[in-house]
Amino acid sequence: MISKALASTAPRRSSTPDARPLLKWAGGKTQLLTEIHARFPKSFNAYIEPFFGGGAVFFSLRPERAVIADINPELVNLYRSMATDLNGVISWLELYRNTEEDFYQARAQDWTTMSPARAAARTIFLNKTCFNGLYRVNKAGRFNVPFGRYKNPRILDEPALLAAHKALAPATILQGGFRDVLRAHAKPGDLVFLDPPYLPVSKFADFKRYTKEQFYEEDHHELADEVMRLHDLGCHTVLTNSNHPLNNELYAPFKRVVVATKRHINSDGGNRVGEDVIVDIPPKRRLNLRLVATPDARILNYPSTRYMGAKGKLLDRIWGVASQFPFTQAVDLFSGSGVVGYMFKAQGKQVLSNDYMAMASVYAKALIENNGVTLPLEHARALLTPSPHSDRFVQTTFPGLYYSDEDNILIDNLRANIARLKSPEHRAIAKAALIRTCLKKRPRGIFTYVGHRYDDGRRDLLVSFAEHFLDAVAAMNAAVFDNGQANEARHGDAMAVKPTQGALVYMDPPYYSPLSDNEYVRRYHFVEGLARNWEGVEIQQHTQTKKFKSYPTPFSSRSGAADAFDTLFKRFKDNILLVSYSSNSQPTMEEMVEIMSGHKAHVDVVPVDHKYSFGNQGHKVGNNKNDVHEYLFVGY
Missing domain, CATH: 3.40.50.150 (Vaccinia Virus protein VP39)
Known part of the structure; x- marks a missing residue:
């Protein structure tokens, strides 16, 4: 628990009649x-x-x-x-x-x-x-x-x-x-x-x-x-x-x-x-990291993901710190997989989930903003049928790159059928299930290479695309619940999110490191394209992976990340700030404390041992096998 300020048992001032300094004093106050x-x-x-x-x-x-x-x-x-x-x-x-x-x-x-x-x-x-x-x-x-x-x-x-x-x-x-x-x-x-x-x-x-x-x-x-x-x-x-x-x-x-x-x-x-x-x-507020098995049993229903930087294994730590503050609304500014926002929803908080990636906002639309609508499995099966409205975009743009021709045809049919669903909740669930299916059917779950050279024979790669899709819909349905709050999924720039009085603002931005990249679009361009139907992007046809240009982000450089944090901390200076960041990223832990301290009276740092699910630069960091400290910076 946070230790409360020690209050005096007596009035702060006595009933002594007005007194004033006895001396005229240089520098008197x-x-x-x-x-x-x-x-x-x-x-x-x-x-x-x-x-x-x-x-x-x-x-x-x-x-x-x-x-x-x-x-x-x-x-x-x-x-x-x-x-x-x-x-x-x-x-x-x-x-x-x-x-x-x-x-x-x-x-x-x-x-x-x-x-x-x-x-x-x-x-x-x-x-x-x-x-x-x-x-x-x-x-x-x-x-x-x-x-x-x-x-x-x-x-x-x-x-x-x-x-x-x-x-x-x-x-x-x-x-x-x-x-x-x-x-x-x-x-x-x-x-x-x-x-x-x-x-x-x-x-x-x-x-x-x-x-x-x-x-x-x-x-x-x-x-x-x-x-x-x-x-x-x-x-x-x-x-x-x-x-x-x-x-x-x-x-x-x-x-x-x-x-x-x-x-x-x-x-x-x-x-x-x-x-x-x-x-x-002010006095330093004492934070104790309270470890709990799960913040709420409903969080176990959240569909698993291998999304880069996902915080599923850190939820007990994050909630252990967040739960020490009084707040009714949580803003998940960089929602990513959506699991942290979902955790706040499970705790009864009103959640605003935001991300600049369309695929992240689809997940949040299906599982955070959606309070009760599920997609019947018979409707999900109907989505697998051939559609006369298919534009064959995936078949003609990505042949032989990521999936078989048969799977590409099925993806185009699903795209066409999902687009014709009248319910926005049904569309969100179906599209989220399609994205999850594409990730599970892709070795390592990323799209930075073509072919199947990382095929390790795991079960996900052997199950059919259609079976994966139906399983994903069932998983999405099981995760839908009503927490009694008007939750919102937003797709946009974190810098444009308006502050809300009394909210806790959680930030898990792209981590900048000179030893690895944080380009989510490069890794997930195919499913990001699915989420936005490749609208508003220009596919780089000269590239082997047929990716499109990454979105501009200030977190692509050390100075840009520092300036972005300073801007965000200033923007949300009247809110509780909770920031995830890793020890192998920049700005450094000391620099992050200094930046946050410019806007918050209290700043605490809670280090948490953590191993990321995957990475490609371990050999460059002393063979650390991705063992890092995940810092939780708390400003209040």
Whole structure:
């Protein structure tokens, strides 16, 4: 089962009256509060903020359970004193006056020699009366901002101090680096807010110097590693920083929003604008691959097929992952043999089955869209009789290539008789049975060669064409059932399928590999031609196999496949995504995760050992006998 987010047993914020930051703070987040709050979960366990600074987000949220921390010991003393000795802080603040003499006298003092309350009052006084409320220290850790010369700064604001005290009192207040704080306190279900020192994007960026310790580029890399650990741990993390290329690189897998901001701490008013980025890193959702004997007993009725890449042996894995999500509609975007769409139908889902191959849409029309119509066997037998409407197309176009002359005549008769059936369901069942018969009567079930050099004497090759056809009709009839849904079979481009809210979208596209081809038309051109009656295609008469040109597909190259996945993931970004792909294909597993992560907050990869039913390039891949990992990529 997917682990559910750990919800707090208490309200996310307390009943503390409105509180606001005690200090004016370079890089404070007051102007971004709406954007930041929009990315917070509705409930969480504890709130953790290890780069506390002015604490605008904390004071606006007022969580009942919080761990706040900063590496600056003077700041930590201020907040601890406000939490535990409000009266003492107020009594010391009452002694300060807004004069240059008082300011420089206080600035020259060493706060570490003072009582905690007196040191806290000094910090507030200097912040309220220094130039632009800037906090900056020199290499020795001494406060070095000049006097601000403000006429009437509010040094003692008792209501604000009281509100801050009530917000801080229940919090755990720590002094230390972000790694130590997060490793010791972050737990699954916690909300972590990160506002580290900004990456340098202008000459004014070094104004955000909270302590004599600097935060370098390598620290940002370490922070990104910690963010990934929090993601895996199950924390919901929100991070703010400058819209710097490194931030976009470090947090590429997650959703990011860029917002315009004003830089209040700047000597040049014309330069007091900038761009911040807010990164939303939800907790990683835990998926467990639940193996079941069969998703539903009715799936066993699906007519067997040797279709390239068919997923009949992976249904328990696919359903094991899909069943962990709530959805009522399933979109099988590249339906192929149709077995996955049929599985979703058996589970009671409303199914949209799509494929660019006409033969695939015929199968889906007969067994997925069709909810109850069967083709009586006496009608099927009648289809085997000679037809005066036969155009003899197969007899004259493919003589001696794939089947005997007798079988070619029978195929043309079946084509003519099927076309005259009034019921679209009857036509779909009969045409699907004809396609299945052609595949079974063909050695290896493909049409990339002529003749019968792969004849291995198996029973399917010995049974007559007519008997195969009747058996196929019976198999199709047995697989028809009503799941109570308005299912649909579509023949068309996957890129043109419209997204449906709340649906799970399953993708099993052609796998691109430089070691083998994924040209379904080249392998199945004869039965694909049957499905569309060779309409709209031009047979390449110069070829030995009399094939027609393959359909254009972006999955015929590495770059094309990557771009196609990106387009599809973007198109269905609001749906649950479930993608089958193999370890010997490109893009690679890592690249697929990166592409999907650009559009989904959560991406998981479930590897499944699998051996394909046939292949022609095993000797080029270390004699692997077609043993590969079939990956299930899950985006949600």
